[in-house]
Amino acid sequence: MSYRSAFRADLFAGQTHLVTGGGSGIGRCCAHELAALGANVVLIGRNVERLEATQAEIIEDGGKASFYSVDIRQEADVRETVAKIVAEHGRIHGLVNNAGGQFPAPLMRISKNGWDAVVNSNLTGGFLMAREVLNQSMHEHGGSIVNIIADMWRGMPGMGHSGAARAGMLSFTETAAVEWASFGVRVNAVAPGFIASSGMDRYDPSFAEFVVPQMRGTIPSSRMGDEDEVSSAITFFLSPAASYTTGACLCVDGGSSLNTKLFPLSDHARMPEQKAFHRAVKPQAVLRTLKKDA
Numbered sequence: 001m002s003y004r005s006a007f008r009a010d011l012f013a014g015q016t017h018l019v020t021g022g023g024s025g026i027g028r029c030c031a032h033e034l035a036a037l038g039a040n041v042v043l044i045g046r047n048v049e050r051l052e053a054t055q056a057e058i059i060e061d062g063g064k065a066s067f068y069s070v071d072i073r074q075e076a077d078v079r080e081t082v083a084k085i086v087a088e089h090g091r092i093h094g095l096v097n098n099a100g101g102q103f104p105a106p107l108m109r110i111s112k113n114g115w116d117a118v119v120n121s122n123l124t125g126g127f128l129m130a131r132e133v134l135n136q137s138m139h140e141h142g143g144s145i146v147n148i149i150a151d152m153w154r155g156m157p158g159m160g161h162s163g164a165a166r167a168g169m170l171s172f173t174e175t176a177a178v179e180w181a182s183f184g185v186r187v188n189a190v191a192p193g194f195i196a197s198s199g200m201d202r203y204d205p206s207f208a209e210f211v212v213p214q215m216r217g218t219i220p221s222s223r224m225g226d227e228d229e230v231s232s233a234i235t236f237f238l239s240p241a242a243s244y245t246t247g248a249c250l251c252v253d254g255g256s257s258l259n260t261k262l263f264p265l266s267d268h269a270r271m272p273e274q275k276a277f278h279r280a281v282k283p284q285a286v287l288r289t290l291k292k293d294a
């Protein structure tokens with residue numbers, strides 16, 4: 001097995017885990033990690049070539065994988081696919097709701113169809129997958145569901161349809177965590193920041209040229225994340241290490257969601273020493289000045 005996971009090699013031996021969007025990017029990486037940990041991985045996506053290729057890689061590595069070509073927005077197809085998986089594999093232990101995506105556009109230029117396509121991909125599709133996995137399998141014996149969202153805290157300018165859907169997915173995560181806890185089902189979320197995944201190749205290079213210089217100053221870790229850094233967070237939630245954790249969201253974003261941008265990062269190095277500030281200036285005086293300026 002060539003994937004080097006931080007987790008124990010037999011962690012998921014004998015278990016079945018579904019990864020939507022498993023044919024590319026973060027989903028493909030996660031599928032490799034779960035297979036390396038002994039899981040029987042079921043890949044779900046639309047593009048058969050990508051799914052086939054990931055399945056072949058995993059099998060070549062000595063792992064177990066199968067795939068289903070499904071659009072997760074189609075309710076009947078999702079229901080039928082989960083039924084087939086249960087018939088073939090029995091119990092489903094884990095679901096990684098990773099499939100999704102969006103296109104960059106300001107809100108004022110998003111058509112109704114464009115909005116629906118993104119919201120249905122990133123919210124409704126995840127709900128349908130989770131509901132079917134719960135109803136057809138996990139309610140009988142428990143399980144773990146991990147929903148991949150995004151850095152949508154305080155909005156997602158330029159991708160507002162996705163931000164709205166991901167915020168909805170976080171709320172869904174919290175509700176499902178409470179409603180399904182009695183079945184022994186844990187539901188958590190992972191919120192990636194800027195990840196150098198193969199999915200980024202789907203964007204027009206002109207968009208990268210526009211956005212990368214702006215991004216650079218806003219990530220405290222000063223770099224994009226890697227697919228395996230998201231995969232290990234997903235694996236943690238699927239594993240018994242997270243057995244008392246449900247309804248949580250783990251940000252894998254190099255701190256970008258915490259950056260207040262009060263002082264742009266690029267200026268920190270040049271910021272003058274202010275050790276004497278608190279002694280030299282009385283806080284009330286500062287407050288008065290701030291109020292006056294406002």
Ligand SMILES: CCCCCCCCCCC/C=C/C(=O)SCCNC(=O)CCNC(=O)[C@H](O)C(C)(C)COP(=O)(O)OP(=O)(O)OC[C@H]1O[C@@H](n2cnc3c(N)ncnc32)[C@H](O)[C@@H]1OP(=O)(O)O
Nearest residue numbers: 100101102103111113114117118121150199200202208211
């Ligand atoms: C290396 C550096 C790069 C820098 C990038 C930084 C970006 C930071 C962002 C960080 C956060 C997120 C990152 C990621 O998610 S990574 C990649 C994830 N993968 C994708 O996003 C996949 C690509 N996206 C899609 O496949 C589509 O967005 C979509 C989900 C909509 C596909 O759905 P569908 O196939 O059903 O869509 P249709 O083609 O049928 O279209 C439906 C309507 O949507 C409109 N649409 C689709 N694409 C666009 C577009 N690019 N611009 C405007 N409108 C679009 C389409 O026109 C249809 O509407 P109409 O009928 O009204 O025309």
Ligand SMILES: NC(=O)C1=CN([C@@H]2O[C@H](COP(=O)(O)OP(=O)(O)OC[C@H]3O[C@@H](n4cnc5c(N)ncnc54)[C@H](OP(=O)(O)O)[C@@H]3O)[C@@H](O)[C@H]2O)C=CC1
Nearest residue numbers: 021024025026045046047071072099100101150195197199
């Ligand atoms: N990379 C990043 O910086 C970030 C990524 N994310 C999210 O993480 C997830 C993985 O992204 P990433 O790996 O980067 O990008 P990818 O584009 O490589 O992955 C998205 C996957 O979702 C599948 N998918 C999309 N729509 C559907 C659908 N309707 N039905 C079934 N499968 C679908 C795609 O497969 P196919 O086309 O074959 O259907 C593809 O394999 C996505 O939800 C993404 O938006 C969130 C924040 C940041």
